[in-house]
Amino acid sequence: MPRIAVDAMGGDLAPDEIVRGVAQASLESDIQMVLVGASDRIQALLDAGPYNPELISVRHCSAAIGMAEDPHEGLRTKKDASISVAARMVAAGEADAMVTAGNTGAAVLAAAKNFKLIRGVKKAALASVFPRQTEYPGQDPLGLLLDVGATIRCDAIELTQFAVMGSAYARRVSKVERPRVGLLNMGSEESKGGEILVEAYKRMKALPSIDFVGNVEGNDVTTGKADVIVAEGLLGNVVLKLIEGIGEVATTVATHAAQDSWRWRIGMAMLSTGISRIRDLADFRSYGGAPILGFESICIKAHGRSTAPAVKNAIKVAAKAVRDRISPEIAEAIAEIR
Amino acid sequence: MSTEEQPSAAMPPAAAPDRAAMPPAAAPDRAAITFRWDLDKTYLRTQFESLRQMVKIPFEAGSDKVHLPGVPQLIRGLRRCAKERAERPYVFFLSASPPQIGSAIRQKLEIDGVEYDGIVFKDQLRHLVRGRWRSLREHLGYKLGELLDSRRAGPAARREVLFGDDWESDPLIYSMYADILAGRLTADATDGLLRVLEVERGAIARVVRAVDALAQHSEVVLRIYINLERRTPPGRFHVFGSRLVPAFNYLQTGASLHQLGLLDDTALRAVASALVADSGYNGDRLRNSLDDLVRRGHLRPSSRTRVIRVLQRAGLSGPAPHEAMVRARLAAAFERLQARWSRSVGPVDAPAIDYEKIVREWADRGADGPSPSAS
Numbered sequence: 001m002p003r004i005a006v007d008a009m010g011g012d013l014a015p016d017e018i019v020r021g022v023a024q025a026s027l028e029s030d031i032q033m034v035l036v037g038a039s040d041r042i043q044a045l046l047d048a049g050p051y052n053p054e055l056i057s058v059r060h061c062s063a064a065i066g067m068a069e070d071p072h073e074g075l076r077t078k079k080d081a082s083i084s085v086a087a088r089m090v091a092a093g094e095a096d097a098m099v100t101a102g103n104t105g106a107a108v109l110a111a112a113k114n115f116k117l118i119r120g121v122k123k124a125a126l127a128s129v130f131p132r133q134t135e136y137p138g139q140d141p142l143g144l145l146l147d148v149g150a151t152i153r154c155d156a157i158e159l160t161q162f163a164v165m166g167s168a169y170a171r172r173v174s175k176v177e178r179p180r181v182g183l184l185n186m187g188s189e190e191s192k193g194g195e196i197l198v199e200a201y202k203r204m205k206a207l208p209s210i211d212f213v214g215n216v217e218g219n220d221v222t223t224g225k226a227d228v229i230v231a232e233g234l235l236g237n238v239v240l241k242l243i244e245g246i247g248e249v250a251t252t253v254a255t256h257a258a259q260d261s262w263r264w265r266i267g268m269a270m271l272s273t274g275i276s277r278i279r280d281l282a283d284f285r286s287y288g289g290a291p292i293l294g295f296e297s298i299c300i301k302a303h304g305r306s307t308a309p310a311v312k313n314a315i316k317v318a319a320k321a322v323r324d325r326i327s328p329e330i331a332e333a334i335a336e337i338r
Numbered sequence: 339m340s341t342e343e344q345p346s347a348a349m350p351p352a353a354a355p356d357r358a359a360m361p362p363a364a365a366p367d368r369a370a371i372t373f374r375w376d377l378d379k380t381y382l383r384t385q386f387e388s389l390r391q392m393v394k395i396p397f398e399a400g401s402d403k404v405h406l407p408g409v410p411q412l413i414r415g416l417r418r419c420a421k422e423r424a425e426r427p428y429v430f431f432l433s434a435s436p437p438q439i440g441s442a443i444r445q446k447l448e449i450d451g452v453e454y455d456g457i458v459f460k461d462q463l464r465h466l467v468r469g470r471w472r473s474l475r476e477h478l479g480y481k482l483g484e485l486l487d488s489r490r491a492g493p494a495a496r497r498e499v500l501f502g503d504d505w506e507s508d509p510l511i512y513s514m515y516a517d518i519l520a521g522r523l524t525a526d527a528t529d530g531l532l533r534v535l536e537v538e539r540g541a542i543a544r545v546v547r548a549v550d551a552l553a554q555h556s557e558v559v560l561r562i563y564i565n566l567e568r569r570t571p572p573g574r575f576h577v578f579g580s581r582l583v584p585a586f587n588y589l590q591t592g593a594s595l596h597q598l599g600l601l602d603d604t605a606l607r608a609v610a611s612a613l614v615a616d617s618g619y620n621g622d623r624l625r626n627s628l629d630d631l632v633r634r635g636h637l638r639p640s641s642r643t644r645v646i647r648v649l650q651r652a653g654l655s656g657p658a659p660h661e662a663m664v665r666a667r668l669a670a671a672f673e674r675l676q677a678r679w680s681r682s683v684g685p686v687d688a689p690a691i692d693y694e695k696i697v698r699e700w701a702d703r704g705a706d707g708p709s710p711s712a713s
Contacts, residue, residue: 003622027569032622043633047573053586053630054623 001032002322004315005086005095008037009064010102012305015041018101021311023051028312031319034059034095036086061085064102067304071105075113083107087114090297097298097318099289101306107299108150108292115295118327120334124294125162126150126233126301127169129287130243135224140174142287143221144228145184148240150292151233156199159183159230160207161334165293166228167210168333172324173317174227182216182226184235189215200230209336288313296327366556370426370495371600373416374485377433377443377457379503379567381409384435396438400445406565407617408588408609410450415605416499416595417453422602428493431457432484434477434506456492458484478507479532479541485515486548499600500562501591504570504584510700512562513578513691521555523693531697560598563591572634577696579689583636589613589624590631596648597641606645607652614654621655639669 006022008015019042022033032055035042039060046056063081065074075084086098087110100107108126117124125147132143146166151158163181170179183201185193190201192215204212216226221239231239254271257264288310289302298321302314378384383404413429420427429452433443437459447454460480500515502508514531517523523531525546532542562582564575572584585591592609595601601609613619628645631637637645649655 032626039633044573047571047576047634049571050569051571052569054619054626057622057626057629058633 001030002096002319003032003034003094004318004322005034005036005059005089005098006311006315007082007086007098007100007102008035008042009061009082010067010100010107011302011311012067012101013307014064014101016045017307018311019045020049020308021306022056022315023049024308025312025315026052026055029055029316029319031055031315033057033315034086034089036061036082036089037064038062059085059089065106067103069103069106071103071109074103074106075109081106083110084114087111087299090299091115096322097300099300099302099311099314099318101289101302101304101311101314104149104301104304107301111292111295111297111299115297115299117294118296118331118334120338121161121165121294121330123154123158123161124150124292125165126290126292127166128236128240128290130222130240132222133224139224140170140176140227142174143224143226144170144174144179144290145221145236145240146228146230146293147233148231148236148290149233153234154196154232156196156203159196159200159232160203160337161294163204163210163212163228163230164207164333164337165330166230168330169291169293169326170228172326172329173320176227178211179227180213180225181210181228181230182213182220184221184229184231184239185215185217187215188217204230207337209333288315288317290317291321291326293326293330296331298322298326366494366496366554367426368496369424370428370493370497371420372428372430372493372495372498373413374488374498374500375413375429375431376502376508377431378435379505380501380508380565381405381431382443382446396436398439398442400442400447400449403442403446405446405450406567406588407619408592408612410452411605411608411612412588412592412595412601413452415592415601415608419600419602419605423599425497426493426495428456428495429454430488430492432481432488433458434460434480437461456488458488476538476541478511478535479537479545481507481511482514482532483541483544483548485511486518486545486552489519490548490551496556496558498559499595500559501565502562503565503567505568507700509562509564509575509578509582510696512559513582513689514693516559516562516581517691517693518549519552519555519558523549525549527693531693534694534697534701536701560600561594563594565591578691580635581689583631584634586630587613587619587627589619589627590636593628593631593637593641593645596645597637603648606648607654610649610654611652621649624649624655 006018008018011018015037019035022035023046025031025033027050034057036059039058042058061080061082063078065071065078065081065083074081083100083102083106086100089095090098091114104126108124112124126149127144127146128148129142130145131141134141144166146162167179167181170176181204183197183204185197187193191198201215204210213226216229221229222243254268258268289300292299292301298318300314300318300321302310306314375381383406417427417429431454440457440459443457500512502512514523514528518528528549529542529546532545559581564582564584566572566584566586575582575584583594589610592601592606596606610624613624625646628637628642632639632642646655
């Protein structure tokens with residue numbers, strides 16, 4: 001069984017929701033988990049709810065890196081920070097993967113500091129899943145977007161590697177035999193987007209190992225045109241947050257509208273199933289987390305506001321990534337294009 | 339096997355307390371140790387969550403009954419170890435199940451090789467015939483009365499260890515029993531608590547008579563082990579103090595008994611082996627169980643290290659990661675030093691339990707409340 005190191009102190013709602021998520025996972029799965037953080041606080045939280053102690057161990061550490069803290073400075077001054085300890089455990093073979101809902105920058109840096117990049121990979125990419133329409137029966141209702149924040153700017157080779165890594169991940173995790181890969185751009189034509197994106201387009205198109213469907217515009221992100229969408233970190237992060245915001249806006253608008261008029265209230269009641277489906281679809285909690293791709297070891301980054309169900313799902317994603325041997329799959333795919 | 343107690347035969351009719359009617363309690367037996375066990379959900383994996391499962395129970399043979407992993411090995415080990423310490427061990431079972439399933443239970447205990455000195459069943463049929471509906475569902479007064487009667491009539495052992503589960507009222511019943519024996523709960527106080535709990539008058543009278551009849555008080559109950567069959571959060575039992583040990587499996591129970599010196603390495607190994615063989619436990623699960631008990635304050639790090647060594651020698655647990663092993667050894671060494679300086683580590687503590695608060699909360703939840711809430 002995979003053993004997952006979970007950063008208990010990382011996240012807006014840590015350690016409470018993280019520990020509860022681990023407790024829930026211990027009752028629903030056979031995954032071994034190591035909670036990394038302040039052991040007294042962790043045990044007090046475990047004591048308050050049901051859990052299976054046989055699947056949970058605790059690695060005490062005294063420090064944590066705050067969500068708003070400078071990740072470089074945090075990692076430099078807090079050697080005993082939970083996120084670092086979790087990463088070191090994975091690097092030392094004490095755990096097979098790590099999960100954190102903590103500071104994204106610190107997660108990427110901790111992984112970079114402790115994990116080896118897969119041979120040939122220039123930069124790691126933070127992936128994220130997002131809800132989208134499906135174009136054919138059996139298509140995964142979740143798309144994969146990368147990079148969403150591990151990088152800021154990338155060159156064409158790096159974007160091409162992201163395409164290969166994302167395709168390998170989707171192949172293994174979503175069981176899509178030949179995932180369709182798109183490049184996020186400002187137009188569908190090959191010549192759009194500037195020098196780097198044009199070059200990236202050419203490289204991806206020339207790769208027989210991926211099913212490149214060309215450029216994907218903003219309005220196509222959620223249509224199901226591509227299973228994997230590649231972007232540099234700055235752009236990917238903006239798109240991801242925009243998608244997250246849609247769900248919240250839908251709920252807020254519906255609530256306000258219902259308060260304003262009884263006619264709207266009736267209308268909303270009739271549409272309530274649809275609205276809650278939109279909200280559920282855009283709810284990051286159900287997806288758990290997404291991987292930082294490109295390292296030999298697996299790190300799943302959960303949303304900073306993760307509640308217990310999200311943490312539980314992130315742990316399941318991590319265990320699945322270990323079982324499905326994601327890293328060797330990516331290493332093989334990268335070796336093919338070198 | 340020695341004598342078996344009659345199923346609830348000693349239950350007096352409903353009456354006002356008659357404090358002079360009870361014979362005096364037996365003199366304490368300094369060389370005896372008594373282990374009192376609940377049956378369903380503590381020894382047996384009885385399923386009575388649905389009507390269908392309940393209907394099946396009377397038709398089950400002994401071979402159909404399933405014990406919880408490690409329990410027979412634990413009881414056999416407790417008995418053998420007591421004898422080796424030149425103590426006279428007694429094992430009593432107390433069940434709220436009807437005597438009609440008694441033969442299947444006795445058959446099961448024989449299959450498991452568990453020797454016992456008495457089993458008490460609740461005569462539900464008699465309550466049914468007499469139309470005592472409340473008595474059918476009421477276990478608290480029944481169990482407390484049976485425990486006290488058994489103590490009075492049987493060997494008044496110097497030490498007792500109690501085993502129950504988190505399904506009904508075992509934590510409260512056992513704690514009250516322990517504190518009655520220790521003299522912390524008087525007959526009047528017990529009477530008041532049982533009234534708040536709306537226990538049947540006849541059962542209250544019986545308990546009060548038994549409390550009055552206690553000749554002397556002493557700290558008899560070493561530990562109360564509650565099998566967390568429902569995975570009730572262990573924090574809910576803090577109100578009962580550290581004398582009560584909520585345990586998720588019988589390795590945790592065994593490790594605590596090993597720490598108390600009531601179980602040796604061989605018996606502990608047998609319990610752990612049963613968990614591995616019957617329930618698919620592995621080294622990680624065993625070790626995590628022990629660590630959980632350490633974090634909850636029921637097992638000392640040095641005891642944990644000793645248990646891990648037992649498991650490792652038996653090939654049940656692989657070597658712990660180097661860093662973890664170093665930390666555990668350091669913690670154990672520090673703890674030994676601390677114990678030498680303070681000399682405060684003892685097997686028994688006397689918790690000050692706020693029964694009034696517990697009972698109020700219990701009564702608010704109704705008779706079926708699974709366990710008391712946290713303080």
